[in-house]
Amino acid sequence: MFLALRELRFARGRFALMGAVVALIAILVVILSGLSVGLANDGVSGLQRMPVASFAFQENVSKDAAFSRSVVGQDALDTWAEQDGVIGAVPFGNTLVNARTDQGVEIDLALFGIETGSFLDPAIRYGSAEVQEGEVVISRTAAEEGIEVGDTIILQPSEAELTVVDILDDQHTFGHVDVGYLPLKTWQEARAGVRPGDVVPDRVYEEFTAVALQVDDESAVDWAAADEAAGTTSLTREESYGASPGYTAEIATLQLIQWFLYAISALVIGAFFTVLTIQRRQEIAVLRAMGASTRYLLRDSLVQSIVLLVVSAGIGIGIGLALGAAVSATAMPFALEAAPIAVATVLLLVLGLLGAALAVLRITRVDPLAALGGSR
Amino acid sequence: MTAALSLKDVTLTHGDGEEIVLALDHVSLEVGPGELVAIVGPSGAGKSSLLAVAGALTPPTSGTVRLGELDLGTASRRELTRIRRERIGFVFQSGNLIPALTSLDQIRLPLTFGTFENPRDPRRLLAEVGMEHKADRRPHQLSGGERQRVGIARALVTRPQVLLVDEPTAALDRQRSQDVVALLAREAHDHGVATVMVTHDHDVLHHCDRVLEMIDGRLREPLAETA
Numbered sequence: 293m294f295l296a297l298r299e300l301r302f303a304r305g306r307f308a309l310m311g312a313v314v315a316l317i318a319i320l321v322v323i324l325s326g327l328s329v330g331l332a333n334d335g336v337s338g339l340q341r342m343p344v345a346s347f348a349f350q351e352n353v354s355k356d357a358a359f360s361r362s363v364v365g366q367d368a369l370d371t372w373a374e375q376d377g378v379i380g381a382v383p384f385g386n387t388l389v390n391a392r393t394d395q396g397v398e399i400d401l402a403l404f405g406i407e408t409g410s411f412l413d414p415a416i417r418y419g420s421a422e423v424q425e426g427e428v429v430i431s432r433t434a435a436e437e438g439i440e441v442g443d444t445i446i447l448q449p450s451e452a453e454l455t456v457v458d459i460l461d462d463q464h465t466f467g468h469v470d471v472g473y474l475p476l477k478t479w480q481e482a483r484a485g486v487r488p489g490d491v492v493p494d495r496v497y498e499e500f501t502a503v504a505l506q507v508d509d510e511s512a513v514d515w516a517a518a519d520e521a522a523g524t525t526s527l528t529r530e531e532s533y534g535a536s537p538g539y540t541a542e543i544a545t546l547q548l549i550q551w552f553l554y555a556i557s558a559l560v561i562g563a564f565f566t567v568l569t570i571q572r573r574q575e576i577a578v579l580r581a582m583g584a585s586t587r588y589l590l591r592d593s594l595v596q597s598i599v600l601l602v603v604s605a606g607i608g609i610g611i612g613l614a615l616g617a618a619v620s621a622t623a624m625p626f627a628l629e630a631a632p633i634a635v636a637t638v639l640l641l642v643l644g645l646l647g648a649a650l651a652v653l654r655i656t657r658v659d660p661l662a663a664l665g666g667s668r
Numbered sequence: 669m670t671a672a673l674s675l676k677d678v679t680l681t682h683g684d685g686e687e688i689v690l691a692l693d694h695v696s697l698e699v700g701p702g703e704l705v706a707i708v709g710p711s712g713a714g715k716s717s718l719l720a721v722a723g724a725l726t727p728p729t730s731g732t733v734r735l736g737e738l739d740l741g742t743a744s745r746r747e748l749t750r751i752r753r754e755r756i757g758f759v760f761q762s763g764n765l766i767p768a769l770t771s772l773d774q775i776r777l778p779l780t781f782g783t784f785e786n787p788r789d790p791r792r793l794l795a796e797v798g799m800e801h802k803a804d805r806r807p808h809q810l811s812g813g814e815r816q817r818v819g820i821a822r823a824l825v826t827r828p829q830v831l832l833v834d835e836p837t838a839a840l841d842r843q844r845s846q847d848v849v850a851l852l853a854r855e856a857h858d859h860g861v862a863t864v865m866v867t868h869d870h871d872v873l874h875h876c877d878r879v880l881e882m883i884d885g886r887l888r889e890p891l892a893e894t895a
Contacts, residue, residue: 294773294776294777294780295766295768295769295777295780298768298769298773299768301768302767302768302769302806303768574764575766575767578758578760578764578766579766580749581723581725581752581758581760582752582753582758582777582778582781582822583749583750583751583752583753583754583756583778583781583782584749584753584781585746585749585753585781585782586749588780588781660725660752661720661725661726663725663758663760663764664716664719664720664725664760664834
C-alpha cells in the first residue's frame with residue numbers, strides 16, 4: 293500500500309476524474325434501484341403483504357394474466373383444502389374497476405374479494421374494522437387520493453356503492469392501482485356488474501379468481517397431483533407477481549438497465565486501469581527489476597482500485613440516497629430500501645473490482661528488462 | 669577471496685534461425701567486494717546485456733553467473749526476484765525514479781518489497797548522498813544529478829552485494845558526472861559493494877578500479893588510450 297496510496301495522492305486529479313464517473317454510475321444505480329422497488333411496490337405490494345404461499349388458478353391459465361382471466365369454483369377450493377400440507381385454503385377474488393366517490397374523486401381500484409374472518413381478512417391481519425357486505429377497506433395510497441372513512445365509492449358503470457369503513461396504514465396496490473378489500477359476495481357482484489335491484493343468478497356467487505393457500509411445509513405438498521385433482525394451475529406468491537399488469541416488463545427493463553450500468557462500470561474501470569498500467573509500464577519494469585514481486589505489484593494496484601471504487605461509490609450512493617429521498621416525497625413510484633441498495637452496491641464494487649483485476653493482470657507481462665537503457 | 673560477482677564463459681543470443689544475434693560472446697568477469705569496474709564500448713556492443721545477465725533479469729544462453737557462491741542458473745523465477753531484491757542494486761539511466769514519490773520515499777520504497785536484516789537508514793543515506801535538503805521533493809523537482817544521487821541511495825538502502833549501474837552520467841554535464849561517479853566509487857569502497865558500471869563517458873573512468881571494453885559481445889582489456 294506504500295506506493296498505492298502515494299500514487300493516489302500524487303495523481304489525485306486523474307483518479308478524481310475516474311472516481312466521478314464511478315460516483316455518477318453509483319447515483320444512477322441507487323435511483324434505478326429505488327424506481328425498481330417503487331414500481332414493484334406499486335405493482336404487487338397488495339400481493340406481497342398477503343400471508344399466502346401460493347394461488348391455485350384456473351387450469352392452463354395464461355400466467356401473465358392469471359388474475360384477470362382465471363375463474364375457479366367451490367370444487368377446486370374443497371379439493372385443495374383436503375391436500376396434505378395445506379393448512380389454509382380460502383377463495384380470493386381480484387378485479388380492476390373504475391370508480392368515483394360521492395365527493396367527486398375519480399379513482400381506479402383493485403378489488404380484493406376475501407372471506408371475512410379468513411387469513412386474508414385485513415381485520416384479522418391488521419386489526420382494521422370488520423368489512424361487511426357493501427363495505428370496503430382501502431389502502432393508505434387510496435386515502436392519499438382524497439378518500440376518507442365514510443365516503444361512498446360508486447363503481448362504474450354498475451353504480452354499485454361501497455362504503456369506506458377503514459383505511460390501512462401501508463401501501464396496498466396491485467397493477468399500480470390501489471387495493472380495496474371487500475367481502476367475497478360483494479366482490480362477486482361487483483365483478484358481475486350487478487346493478488342495485490338486479491336479480492343475481494346463483495352462478496355469480498359460485499365463482500372467484502383463485503384459491504389462496506397457506507402451507508406449513510411447501511415440500512410436503514404434492515403440487516402437481518393437487519393441481520391435477522383440483523383442475524387448477526398453482527403459482528407461488530412470487531410467481532404470481534408476473535400476473536400483475538406490466539410488472540414483468542417494467543422490472544425486467546429496469547433490471548436490464550441496472551445490469552448495463554454494472555457492466556459499464558466494470559468496463560470503464562477496467563479501461564482506466566488498463567491505460568494506467570500501460571502508462572506505468574516503465575515504472576513497473578523498474579520496480580520488478582528492483583525485486584518487487586508480482587504479488588506486491590498486483591496487491592498495490594488492486595488497493596488503488598479498491599480505494600477508488602469504495603470512496604467514489606460511497607460518495608455516489610450518498611448523493612443517490614439524498615436525491616432518492618427527494619424523489620420519494622413526490623408521487624413517483626419510488627422507494628429506498630436497504631437490501632436492494634446493498635446488493636446493488638456490492639455488485640457495483642465486485643464487478644468494478646473484477647474489471648480492475650483483469651486490467652492490472654497486465655503487470656505480470658511487463659518485462660523487468662525494459663528498465664535497462666537499451667529498451668527505453 | 670570469492671568474487672562477489674562472477675560470470676564464466678557466458679553467452680547470450682537473441683532471436684532464432686538466421687536472425688540470431690550474439691549479444692554476449694563467451695564473456696567471463698569477476699568483480700570483488702568493494703571493487704568498481706567500468707565497462708565501456710559502443711552502442712550495441714552488449715553492455716546492457718551484460719547488466720541484464722549479471723542482474724538476474726535474463727538467463728544466459730550458456731555459461732554460469734554467480735553471486736558469491738550462489739549459482740543463478742539453479743534459481744527459480746521467484747528466487748531470482750528475491751535475489752534481485754536482497755542482493756543486487758540497480759542504478760538506472762536518469763535515475764528512473766517513481767514520479768509519485770519524494771526523495772526520501774524513493775529510498776524507503778525497496779524496503780517495502782520484503783523484510784531485510786540490516787538495511788541502511790533511508791534518511792541517513794539520503795544525507796550521505798548529499799540530498800537531505802531535498803527529502804520531500806519529487807523527481808520533477810530535481811536536477812539530473814540530484815535524481816541520480818537519489819537513485820544511487822535507493823539502490824544501496826538494502827545493502828546489496830552487487831551494484832549494477834547503467835549509464836549513470838548519460839544526461840549529466842561534466843561536473844555532475846564527476847560527482848556522481850565519485851559518489852559511486854566512495855560507496856563501493858566504503859561499503860564493500862561489487863559495482864559494475866556501464867558507461868560511454870571516458871572522463872569518469874579515473875574513479876574506477878578497473879576498466880574493460882566490450883565490443884561485439886566480447887569483453888577485453890581496453891587499449892591504453894581508451895582507458
